[in-house]
Amino acid sequence: MSKTVVVGLSGGVDSSVAAYLLKEQGYNVIGLFMKNWEETDPSGACTAEADFNDVRRVCATLDIPYYSVNFSEQYMQRVFSHFLAEYRAGRTPNPDVLCNREIKFGPFREYALSMGADFIATGHYCAIDHSNGRHKLKKAKDANKDQTYFLNQVREEQLAEVLFPLSELSKPEVRKIAEANEIATAAKKDSTGICFIGERNFRKFLQDYLPAQPGKIVTLDGETVGEHIGLMYYTLGQRKGLELGGKRGEEGRWFVVKKDLENNVLYVSHGDETPLYSRACKVKDLNWIGYMPGRTFNCNAKFRYRQPEQKVKITLEPDGASVEFETPQRAVTEGQYAVFYDETYCLGGGVITQVIF
RNA sequence: UGGGGUAUCGCCAAGCGGUAAGGCACGGGAUUUUGAUUCCCGCAUUCGUUGGUUCAAAUCCAGCUACCCCAG
Numbered sequence: 001m002s003k004t005v006v007v008g009l010s011g012g013v014d015s016s017v018a019a020y021l022l023k024e025q026g027y028n029v030i031g032l033f034m035k036n037w038e039e040t041d042p043s044g045a046c047t048a049e050a051d052f053n054d055v056r057r058v059c060a061t062l063d064i065p066y067y068s069v070n071f072s073e074q075y076m077q078r079v080f081s082h083f084l085a086e087y088r089a090g091r092t093p094n095p096d097v098l099c100n101r102e103i104k105f106g107p108f109r110e111y112a113l114s115m116g117a118d119f120i121a122t123g124h125y126c127a128i129d130h131s132n133g134r135h136k137l138k139k140a141k142d143a144n145k146d147q148t149y150f151l152n153q154v155r156e157e158q159l160a161e162v163l164f165p166l167s168e169l170s171k172p173e174v175r176k177i178a179e180a181n182e183i184a185t186a187a188k189k190d191s192t193g194i195c196f197i198g199e200r201n202f203r204k205f206l207q208d209y210l211p212a213q214p215g216k217i218v219t220l221d222g223e224t225v226g227e228h229i230g231l232m233y234y235t236l237g238q239r240k241g242l243e244l245g246g247k248r249g250e251e252g253r254w255f256v257v258k259k260d261l262e263n264n265v266l267y268v269s270h271g272d273e274t275p276l277y278s279r280a281c282k283v284k285d286l287n288w289i290g291y292m293p294g295r296t297f298n299c300n301a302k303f304r305y306r307q308p309e310q311k312v313k314i315t316l317e318p319d320g321a322s323v324e325f326e327t328p329q330r331a332v333t334e335g336q337y338a339v340f341y342d343e344t345y346c347l348g349g350g351v352i353t354q355v356i357f
Numbered sequence: 358u359g360g361g362g363u364a365u366c367g368c369c370a371a372g373c374g375g376u377a378a379g380g381c382a383c384g385g386g387a388u389u390u391u392g393a394u395u396c397c398c399g400c401a402u403u404c405g406u407u408g409g410u411u412c413a414a415a416u417c418c419a420g421c422u423a424c425c426c427c428a429g
Contacts, residue, residue: 014390094392095392098391099390124390147390150390150391190390191390192389192390194390195390195391198390236392236393237392237394238392238393238394239393240383240394243368244368244382245367245369245382247369248368248370249369251370251381252380252381254381254382331393333392335391335392336393337391
């Protein structure tokens with residue numbers, strides 16, 4: 001009797017191919033589509049509906065059953081409300097990290113298991129080791145596509161019944177498999193933007209939820225050089241959207257280097273990016289995946305998705321950890337995640353609460 | 358008010374008689390399951406204004422206008 005696996009289908013190539021591969025491997029595959037955001041996009045089209053249509057086509061081709069669930073309520077309460085609160089507090093949240101812990105490997109997983117699944121699977125580019133009763137998150141073979149960054153907050157228990165069929169494949173290989181098997185989403189453009197919400201004009205999107213409070217843009221020397229439209233619309237290291245032009249006698253661009261929430265001031269630097277480079281940070285909400293950290297140890301870290309791993313030294317503290325960088329890092333940002341790695345595994349991660357220069 | 362200086366794209370800024378560099382900003386695209394970053398493309402038939410000199414002017418000359426500086 002073959003095992004049953006429920007695959008999260010987004011309507012994209014990756015999850016389509018994941019389903020295809022599982023079926024090839026002999027599993028009893030069931031597709032499950034999630035709708036977690038109720039709003040239609042600005043063009044008026046409901047992208048979720050279009051995606052679900054793609055799911056239908058793919059499942060027809062693969063000859064597997066499919067269903068749809070709606071976790072909008074949970075998404076709003078467990079991911080989006082936190083996202084807004086973080087912006088209000090002047091930080092730059094990463095909703096997709098929480099989305100994995102709170103939705104995909106939360107309600108979605110539970111729902112799938114309640115359907116009688118032995119396993120759940122997704123189209124993430126990452127790998128997993130199940131051995132000795134432990135579950136370790138492993139980097140994808142395609143380092144360029146590795147998505148473990150987004151899974152750093154998922155609890156080890158949540159990974160118990162998980163399969164990642166794309167672990168050994170590169171994106172071009174996935175597309176090739178889709179094409180060879182006439183899967184409808186073979187040439188579909190990758191989705192970007194916040195997961196389940198999609199590509200948006202980020203400012204306009206935020207403006208629907210957060211009030212704008214204009215204020216001054218000031219240099220580190222104290223010179224007022226412009227006006228911002230609300231601190232939450234900017235993040236460290238950003239240069240677009242400042243609308244600041246040339247400066248007399250200097251060449252270079254303007255960068256956001258600091259936010260002063262109390263005084264509603266946005267600090268910028270011209271040309272010189274050194275104020276963006278930090279040497280350490282503090283993290284909290286540490287989550288370790290199949291790993292027992294020592295009091296202090298060396299490993300690698302990423303401070304954003306698709307950044308090469310950096311060497312760091314971690315020292316555990318009562319309420320989190322201190323992370324010292326071997327090389328100064330540009331624009332490490334509060335609210336984002338520091339994710340830890342060794343050669344093979346994603347060890348876990350934590351939220352950045354303080355940046356030390 | 359006398360004397361001097363400057364006026365070139367939203368902002369900096371080249372140009373010095375031969376038919377408008379570049380950077381920033383901005384717009385579009387690529388990359389990207391956060392936000393950013395990065396990359397590519399686009400972006401002044403016109404040089405404060407009116408005349409003049411010249412085959413030819415943003416470049417020379419004159420008037421006007423605006424701003425800046427020094428004298429007051």
